[in-house]
Amino acid sequence: MKLLLRTLHFQLMDLLRQPGYTIPTLAFPSLFYFIFAVPESQEQSQAAFMAGSFCAFAVFGVVFFQFGIGTAQDRTSKWTLYIRTLPAPSWLPLLSRALIATLVALTSAGLVLTLALTLTPARWSWTEASQLLVTLALGSLAFAPMGIAFGYWVKEKTALPLANLVYLPLSYIGGLLTPPQMLPEKLHRVSEWTPTRHYGELVWASSSSSFPSESLIIVIGFTSLFLVFSLLGYRREQILVWS
Amino acid sequence: MIKITNLTKAFAGRQALKEVSFTLQEGEKVALLGPNGAGKSTLMSLLSGFRRPTLGDINILDLPVGHPQLKSQVGFCLQENDFPSHSRVAEIMGWVSSHYSQPLALGFLAQSFDLTHLMSRQTGGLSGGEKRRLGLALAFIGRPKVVLLDEPTTAVDLENRHRFYDFVSDYVAREKITLLFSTHQMDEAERLGDRLIILHKGQVLRESTPQGLKALLQSRQVRLRSQVDLRSLDARWALEGNHFYICCDSQPEERLKALFEQKVEFSHLEVSSPSIEEAFIHLTNEVQSEPPP
Numbered sequence: 001m002k003l004l005l006r007t008l009h010f011q012l013m014d015l016l017r018q019p020g021y022t023i024p025t026l027a028f029p030s031l032f033y034f035i036f037a038v039p040e041s042q043e044q045s046q047a048a049f050m051a052g053s054f055c056a057f058a059v060f061g062v063v064f065f066q067f068g069i070g071t072a073q074d075r076t077s078k079w080t081l082y083i084r085t086l087p088a089p090s091w092l093p094l095l096s097r098a099l100i101a102t103l104v105a106l107t108s109a110g111l112v113l114t115l116a117l118t119l120t121p122a123r124w125s126w127t128e129a130s131q132l133l134v135t136l137a138l139g140s141l142a143f144a145p146m147g148i149a150f151g152y153w154v155k156e157k158t159a160l161p162l163a164n165l166v167y168l169p170l171s172y173i174g175g176l177l178t179p180p181q182m183l184p185e186k187l188h189r190v191s192e193w194t195p196t197r198h199y200g201e202l203v204w205a206s207s208s209s210s211f212p213s214e215s216l217i218i219v220i221g222f223t224s225l226f227l228v229f230s231l232l233g234y235r236r237e238q239i240l241v242w243s
Numbered sequence: 244m245i246k247i248t249n250l251t252k253a254f255a256g257r258q259a260l261k262e263v264s265f266t267l268q269e270g271e272k273v274a275l276l277g278p279n280g281a282g283k284s285t286l287m288s289l290l291s292g293f294r295r296p297t298l299g300d301i302n303i304l305d306l307p308v309g310h311p312q313l314k315s316q317v318g319f320c321l322q323e324n325d326f327p328s329h330s331r332v333a334e335i336m337g338w339v340s341s342h343y344s345q346p347l348a349l350g351f352l353a354q355s356f357d358l359t360h361l362m363s364r365q366t367g368g369l370s371g372g373e374k375r376r377l378g379l380a381l382a383f384i385g386r387p388k389v390v391l392l393d394e395p396t397t398a399v400d401l402e403n404r405h406r407f408y409d410f411v412s413d414y415v416a417r418e419k420i421t422l423l424f425s426t427h428q429m430d431e432a433e434r435l436g437d438r439l440i441i442l443h444k445g446q447v448l449r450e451s452t453p454q455g456l457k458a459l460l461q462s463r464q465v466r467l468r469s470q471v472d473l474r475s476l477d478a479r480w481a482l483e484g485n486h487f488y489i490c491c492d493s494q495p496e497e498r499l500k501a502l503f504e505q506k507v508e509f510s511h512l513e514v515s516s517p518s519i520e521e522a523f524i525h526l527t528n529e530v531q532s533e534p535p536p
Contacts, residue, residue, distance in 0.1 A: 003341060010330065010338040017329035017365070078325035082378075085291060086342045087314035087385070 003088060007096040015100065025065070025104060029058035030111040036177065038119050047122035048207045049179065052132065055109035056203040057176040059139035060196055062105035064147045064167055070097060071151020072159035075237060102140040109136050124207055131206035142199055142219050145226035152233025170196045195222035244269045244389060244421040245290075250299035252285050252445075259285040260445045262299070269388075270419035272411065274426055274436030278527055281442040283425040284322060287393045290423070291319055303389055315343060318387035322394055324378035328367030332358055332377055335366065336384065343385035355410045356380040357403050371398035379407060383414070390415070392424040396431060404431070411435050429520040443527060456522045463516055465495045469509040476505060487511070 016022060033054040041047035074080040083093060116122040124132060154162050171177055173187055174196025183191055191197045201215035245267040252260040260282045267273050277283050288294045290301060292309040301308040304316055326335055333349070336358075340346035353359045356376040366374065375398050382390050396404045408431075415422055426432050432439055433453040441448045441456075449456070466489045473480035473488045477498065480488045490498050495514055502509060517525075 006338055006341045010334060011327075013334060014327040014330045078321055078323045079327060081293065082319065082321060082325075082381075084293070085314065085317070085319045086339065087311075088342050 004092060004096060007088075007092060008099060011096055011100055012103075015104075022104075025062055026108045026111060029054050029061060029108050030115055032057070032177070033112045034115055034119075038115065041116070041120035041122060044121045044123060045207075047116060047120040048124065049204055051112060051116035051120065051122045052203045052207065053176045053179070053200060054112045055132070055136055056139065056196070056200050057171050058108035058112055059105040059136050060143055060171060060174075060176065060199065061167055062108055063101045063140050063143040064150070065163055066097060066101040066104070067144050067147025068150040068154075068163045068166075069159050071148050072154055072156045073151075075151070075241075076156050098140055098144055101144065102137055105140060106133070106136060128207045132203065135202050135206050139199060139203075142195070142223050145223050145230050146195065149226045149229035149233055152230060152237060170194055173197070175200050195219060198222075244271070244304060245423060246300075246302045247286075248300045248302075250286070250289065250301060251297045252282075252289060252294065253297045258445055260289075260296075263442070263445070263447055264299075265440055265447060265450060267421050267423060269421055270416070271437050272415065272422040272424075272435055273438045273440055274424055274432035275440050275442065276426065276429075276432055276523060277442035277448075280444075282445040283442055284393065285445075286442070287322070287391060287425055290391050291321070315385060316388045318382035318385060318390040320378045320382040320390075320392045320395055322397075324374045326366035326374065326377065329365050331363055331365055332369070333362040335377065336362075336380065339381050340384050345386055346384050347386055349384075352380045352384060355406070355414070357406055372400055372403065375399050376403060376407075383420075386418070387420065389421045390423075392422070394426055395424050396426070396428065408434055429518065429523055433519045441523070441526065449526060453519055456526070457517055457519055462491045462493045463495050463514055465490045465492065465498055466511075466513040466515075467509045468511040469507060471507050471509075473502075473507070476507070477501065 033051070037050040037054055041050050080093075084090070150163065150166065151159065173183070173191050174180075174194045175183065175191055176196055180188060180191050180197060180200075195218070198212075198215035198218040201212045202219065205212050205215075247266070248264050250260055250263040251258065263282070263286065275283050275286065285294070289296055290303070290308060292313075303313055306313050330338075336349050336352065340349060350359075353362060356379055358373075358376060358380060361369065361373060361377075366377070369377070375396070379392070379395055382392060396407060399407065411422065412435075414420075422435070424435065436453060438450065438452055439456055440450050466483070466487060468486050469488060470486060472482075473490075474482060477490075479492060479498065480490045483489050492498055499512075
């Protein structure tokens with residue numbers, strides 16, 4: 001536990017000294033929210049829906065980039081290689097990264113919520129707010145395997161542009177930037193096959209009485225699938241580079 | 244302490260190591276030498292557990308490489324160092340030391356590797372030599388029993404190289420740390436190594452002490468200045484420049500005695516033993532010139 005806390009502190013300090021990464025990461029979803037969603041948020045339930053969408057967008061972006069780009073960079077990093085020689089469980093850096101990604105994702109989502117509470121009629125009860133926060137935090141678990149799988153199957157130099165090509169379309173088609181019912185019909189049909197859409201359904205449900213169990217199963221299915229791709233990518237890496 | 248038995252490593256049909264075997268005793272300091280492509284880095288990566296051997300065994304402290312218990316007892320400095328660029332030197336040393344139950348005092352390490360004035364600097368701003376010194380310090384931070392260093396002083400300036408040599412002669416010897424290091428610098432191998440292992444084309448070409456390697460070249464070089472053309476007296480003399488003559492001979496005393504007897508005047512006399520570098524080049528050239536079996 002002590003080592004995990006030291007690792008968290010160590011990684012967080014390194015991250016916080018990179019304003020070029022932290023500021024855009026934290027500000028991008030709230031900036032998008034301010035430009036595209038705040039003017040449309042006139043009514044309470046619609047405002048809460050839009051705020052939830054952009055919180056999910058924030059979580060997906062942070063986690064996908066943290067793990068996707070991070071894994072791609074780690075594959076060629078001598079520091080990562082050195083860390084493997086240290087007497088610590090191999091899952092420790094991964095857990096630490098997941099916790100930091102969750103922290104950054106929740107901070108980014110927190111900025112969206114602050115704007116929503118300040119500028120729109122969106123309001124949540126304590127129960128709804130805690131459900132929303134738990135669902136957002138669990139987004140790390142849902143999207144981390146997707147990021148890791150991406151990081152193992154792309155090259156370091158192409159990781160960033162490709163990540164953008166995945167992240168923005170998936171967010172849009174998933175209905176995180178515009179409500180799914182407002183998507184063109186063809187995209188709306190595609191939307192139902194994306195992990196972002198079903199994660200969005202879980203986030204939106206936190207301010208309603210119904211629970212989309214089907215979406216939960218689909219999110220778990222996608223997570224499991226990406227876990228398999230992550231493991232295959234890891235094994236491929238071990239064989240190609242280290243066998 | 245380190246026991247390597249019939250170690251073979253093949254990459255896509257090419258054998259990088261062929262049946263390499265050697266042993267290091269407790270407290271022994273051994274230099275791994277060899278030209279580029281000899282297999283030094285492959286051997287180091289197998290020792291660090293990053294790669295798996297095709298055949299053969301590696302045991303460190305009587306445990307197979309990769310055993311979790313080894314991690315707290317073996318220190319590494321990889322061939323290239325890379326650190327989180329926004330972390331400070333003190334933070335990196337502090338974090339790495341938190342992995343060990345009884346780490347070395349950071350102040351002692353910082354002093355030993357001339358890092359004291361760099362402790363508050365972010366590693367992204369360090370020079371190659373400074374990063375290397377940090378990498379070396381990290382290899383010793385957990386009071387390891389065995390240390391593996393891959394080209395330890397690459398990019399390190401002369402002053403700090405000597406500081407590292409002093410650290411090895413003092414701390415490493417006192418703590419009886421078993422040290423295996425690869426290097427291209429013969430003076431470093433001679434200064435630090437109790438023993439040298441020369442790899443060539445993936446095989447152990449020779450194991451020897453530095454003195455033993457130099458003894459391979461029996462001859463010594465005599466160099467002097469004379470107005471007399473010494474070549475006319477003895478064909479073994481060769482002209483170097485205008486008036487300097489050199490002769491390589493296993494019995495230089497005989498050559499000089501002959502000059503005295505012939506009352507040849509000379510000055511600027513130098514008699515030198517072969518360097519370890521010359522012995523190494525001689526040895527590897529000898530093998531390369533051998534016809535294939």
